[in-house]
Amino acid sequence: MKNNIPDVPKADMHVHLEGTISPAMVEKLAKRNGISVPAGLIRDGKFIWDDDGTPAGNLKGFVKAYDDATGVMKCAADYADITYDYLKRSADEGCIYAEIFISVDHGKMVGLTYPEMLDAITKGYEKAKAETGIEARFISTCVRHYGPQAALRVARTTHDNPHPLVTGFGMAGDENAHAVADFKPAYDAAYDAAALPYRTAHAGEAAGPQSVREARDILDIRRFGHMVRAIDDPLLIDEQKNINAVPEVCVSSNLALRAFKDYASHPLRKFFDAGLKVVLGSDDPTFFGTSIGQEYQIAKQHFGFSDDELKAITRNAIEEAFVDDATRARLLARLDAAAPAVRKAPPKKKRGID
Numbered sequence: 001m002k003n004n005i006p007d008v009p010k011a012d013m014h015v016h017l018e019g020t021i022s023p024a025m026v027e028k029l030a031k032r033n034g035i036s037v038p039a040g041l042i043r044d045g046k047f048i049w050d051d052d053g054t055p056a057g058n059l060k061g062f063v064k065a066y067d068d069a070t071g072v073m074k075c076a077a078d079y080a081d082i083t084y085d086y087l088k089r090s091a092d093e094g095c096i097y098a099e100i101f102i103s104v105d106h107g108k109m110v111g112l113t114y115p116e117m118l119d120a121i122t123k124g125y126e127k128a129k130a131e132t133g134i135e136a137r138f139i140s141t142c143v144r145h146y147g148p149q150a151a152l153r154v155a156r157t158t159h160d161n162p163h164p165l166v167t168g169f170g171m172a173g174d175e176n177a178h179a180v181a182d183f184k185p186a187y188d189a190a191y192d193a194a195a196l197p198y199r200t201a202h203a204g205e206a207a208g209p210q211s212v213r214e215a216r217d218i219l220d221i222r223r224f225g226h227m228v229r230a231i232d233d234p235l236l237i238d239e240q241k242n243i244n245a246v247p248e249v250c251v252s253s254n255l256a257l258r259a260f261k262d263y264a265s266h267p268l269r270k271f272f273d274a275g276l277k278v279v280l281g282s283d284d285p286t287f288f289g290t291s292i293g294q295e296y297q298i299a300k301q302h303f304g305f306s307d308d309e310l311k312a313i314t315r316n317a318i319e320e321a322f323v324d325d326a327t328r329a330r331l332l333a334r335l336d337a338a339a340p341a342v343r344k345a346p347p348k349k350k351r352g353i354d
């Protein structure tokens with residue numbers, strides 16, 4: 001594995017499709033679509049953004065860079081390409097499963113209907129799967145700061161266009177916009193016991209512990225995007241343990257957007273040791289200079305996770321993945337088949353000797 005990436009099967013459980021677009025892909029799509037790359041977006045092969053030294057200014061700069069980069073996407077082929085590119089890169093790092101947020105609203109900005117966007121994404125996924133064996137599912141995600149009505153439209157569109165690869169509903173965006181209860185109609189509208197049974201929501205990243213309780217109690221969810229601010233409330237950690245809550249933890253994202261100032265203050269290890277069912281995610285990997293392989297590497301290097309513990313994190317992910325039973329069993333078998341990283345495979349016996 002390159003860059004000391006741990007040689008264990010991995011799962012990326014919190015990642016936004018548009019947030020995986022690489023600087024090289026932005027340049028490629030801009031050229032193909034006959035537009036110029038926004039000035040100041042890429043330097044030395046990396047995305048950069050204005051940072052005035054405050055958390056709010058940093059977030060504003062990130063959002064602008066994100067909009068500038070994804071603004072070069074103009075057609076279905078672009079969706080297919082970014083999906084393939086992300087999955088291929090992840091599979092090359094040992095990722096066996098990814099669960100990816102997709103956005104009806106962003107598809108619309110590109111000029112695609114939801115079924116057109118899904119078609120393109122499926123093409124990219126099937127190519128990556130055929131080449132590497134990686135599996136993925138998609139979570140249709142509303143954007144909280146677009147408001148409850150927009151969320152309801154996303155939910156209805158998702159519900160009315162069932163797709164075997166779209167198995168969950170989620171909410172991203174500004175955690176402080178509107179009240180959680182305003183989005184209950186959207187969650188109710190999206191739900192379908194057979195076609196769309198799963199749900200998650202961003203909570204406890206920018207907003208505090210109360211946002212986690214509200215998402216849990218009002219939206220009836222057990223899987224949480226981030227949930228890291230739960231560390232501020234020991235009682236909440238216990239409550240979350242009691243419901244077997246799953247925090248989707250994205251360390252590089254949290255540091256880049258200043259939810260925590262350094263690895264030492266980040267709660268990844270504390271969550272794991274407390275018995276929470278931690279999973280890892282890369283969030284918007286190309287913007288945060290990371291990848292799912294690197295998130296596992298950071299867990300090992302900066303939080304002291306052993307390879308067996310990293311495998312336990314992947315097991316959590318597969319156990320809690322938004323998949324059918326047959327897919328879950330297949331992925332667990334793949335995880336179990338992976339040799340413990342510390343033990344080398346025995347030399348092959350030569351035929352005819354014994």
Ligand SMILES: [Zn+2]
Pocket residue numbers: 014015016172202225283
């Ligand atoms: Zn996110």
